[in-house]
Amino acid sequence: MRDPHPSLRPLAAGAVSTALLAGAALGPAHVAHAAPPPSAPAASPAAVPGATAAVSASSGVRFVDIPGDGGTVLKANVVTPEGAGPGAVHPVVVLPTSWAVPQIEYLAQAKKLADTGYVVVSYNSRGFWQSGGEIEVGGPEDIADASRVIDWTLENTPSDPDKVGMAGVSYGAGISLLAAAHDKRVKAVAALSGWGDLVGSIYSGRTQHVQAAALLGGAGALTGRPSAELRRVLKDFLASNLDQEDEMVAWGAKRSPVTYLDRINAHGTAVFLANAWGDTIFPPNGYAAFYEKLKGPKRLEFRPGDHATAEVTGLLGLPNDTWSHTRRWFDRHLKGERNGIDQEQPVQLMSRSTGGYEGYPDWKSVGAVQREMELGGTHTVRANVDSGANGGTVLLSNALDQFLKLPPTASIPLLPRRYAAVWQSPRSERPQRVRGTAKLHTTVTGTKESGTLVAYLYDVGPLGLGKLVSSAPYTFHGKTPGEPFAVDLELFSTAYDVPAGHRLALVVDTVDPLYVEHNPTGAQLTFSSPRTDPSYVSIPLREQ
CATH class of the missing domain: 3.40.50.1820 (Alpha/Beta hydrolase fold, catalytic domain)
Structure with a gap:
């Protein structure tokens, strides 16, 4: 490590x-x-006066x-x-x-x-x-x-x-x-x-x-x-x-x-x-x-x-x-x-x-209306490589979002599918006001007993540029390789308005600089949607 x-x-x-x-x-x-930095002599914890002048x-x-x-x-x-x-x-x-x-x-x-x-x-x-x-x-x-x-x-x-x-x-x-x-x-x-x-x-x-x-x-x-x-x-x-x-x-x-x-x-x-x-x-x-x-x-x-x-x-x-x-x-x-x-x-x-x-x-x-976005199909990704989807840098990235409306971004069409699983919704004719906590439910099969995945929800414009709405990491240990298991993950709460004509995209990869990854070298993760337990991301919305 x-x-x-x-x-x-x-x-x-x-x-x-x-x-x-x-x-x-x-x-x-x-x-x-x-007070000067700690290289200066620290005050003694012994007898303390009540107050200075x-x-x-x-x-x-x-x-x-x-x-x-x-x-x-x-x-x-x-x-x-x-x-x-x-x-x-x-x-x-x-x-x-x-x-x-x-x-x-x-x-x-x-x-x-x-x-x-x-x-x-x-x-x-x-x-x-x-x-x-x-x-x-x-x-x-x-x-x-x-x-x-x-x-x-x-x-x-x-x-x-x-x-x-x-x-x-x-x-x-x-x-x-x-x-x-x-x-x-x-x-x-x-x-x-x-x-x-x-x-x-x-x-x-x-x-x-x-x-x-x-x-x-x-x-x-x-x-x-x-x-x-x-x-x-x-x-x-x-x-x-x-x-x-x-x-x-x-x-x-x-x-x-x-x-x-x-x-x-x-x-x-x-x-x-x-x-x-x-x-x-x-x-x-x-x-x-x-x-x-x-x-x-x-x-x-x-x-x-x-x-x-x-x-x-x-x-x-x-x-x-x-x-x-x-x-x-x-x-x-x-x-x-x-x-x-x-x-x-x-x-x-x-x-x-x-x-x-x-x-x-x-x-x-908050977000009393829940819209489920289906995550169909089977997607296998290789671990240990940052696909280009990530949560940015601590303190800096979300400060840029606050002051300049510049959240972390990724080109969704250019994300390498070998390292990232991608699902997209149809374009919405109306604005979507995301409010609260999005929740991911999926089935994962790993080739190793440990692993890390990171889920990202993006607002995707007409040219495919995705602006980060929310994300969250998930790590597992002690799983049997080749045996599927369910994952339920809450993304970080947010309040974000998706414009009309845009899509929502869910991206899952295995590396983000914000987090420690637990993917052994050569590991792969497969995301599936069994008929008896379909995968989805639940989007919390505020009614118009």
Whole structure:
């Protein structure tokens, strides 16, 4: 098995640089107080002072040290409302930082929250930059840190103990949800570009999302101190060490908010979830499934883009729907303002094609009409070769779709049938609004006991150019060579408008740079449609 990790270290470095743009845009006065990279001496986890002196009285920002779990130093900043009178208390929002991003990440949004009456405390998650400890990936130490930050905030700021919220992007979103499950003081959460099921996100279809995992691992190594446990899990994951699969799944379950769903529901936490359709680290399906199981006040929003790209303009201080809706969520559930957000349809989707919002009463109402596209005939493909159909590059490809309407493309007539199975629908006389989760059902026969396939749904124009609508990987092990077996695969959820006169095409091949492939050399896969169990792809559509 090739080790993809070293070759992707440039991707990791690029992602860190992109994330730091948020801090750089806040200006030199703020950046001067950012923590240096981990090559600088790390703060000692021993005796931690309550807080450092204010660095900018006019800005209302204080940079402080907060004692986390076990006394570990957490570098933080505090933004308080200006002109607060003696004895006044304010709702509080705690913001754990994203993976590999320094503590200045949220200053632009913290200022906006403080201007409307919130005490805001943002802290660098343990193991990153100058915060102490090691990277635990939302482990027990991170959960305890969040509670210690709340303790410190209630003791050292004019904050209301009955009005505590948490929010964050990516890693900060995951920690916020986990903290809400373990600390009932957290009354409201805004989890942006996070995860509900960690293993289900980066190991969907029992396939390693190699670019995503290598990106996270590389960024963590560049900006922090991964724990020995994390290094071991990541090594086994990237090396396809199946002997450690059960351990990896258990490790991920401990770090998944869905594991503690009953606690979140028991606390009645108001949960706002937002993600991008093309998130290549935490695909949207996980949030949709998690949302459906929540019992308290809840809201789900999906927009075009890739991991955290929907939030990044807000981190730069620019107008941003995700962040403005976050403030509305806290205004309703921490301040008690009747601003109407709880009267709107709780599922809000933005089409990748039109950029307009659509409201639904729940997730199951999205794509309520299912159209089955038959996958007839028998197709045999050779493995180990990328046919030219693929999901693109982590972070980059779906960001291009978001900002320039340029999704990954492939010329469907030119795809080599030796390496790709292709089915196409008739041209549609009417536009087709794909909404929700397409599902593939087929029968596969392999020549080896293991294998990987990747399914792609394309919008095909008159000249045969296919624009990627959705995709997903699937890996099998322990199958008897030559014996057929059924495969059911959910493609990643999306909202995409197929123009009139276009076809839909389903393409299946065996290699995609986003994933680890498990096809032995010389393997072949045959896709068939038995009379007693016909193959199809179910397309979720919104009625015209």
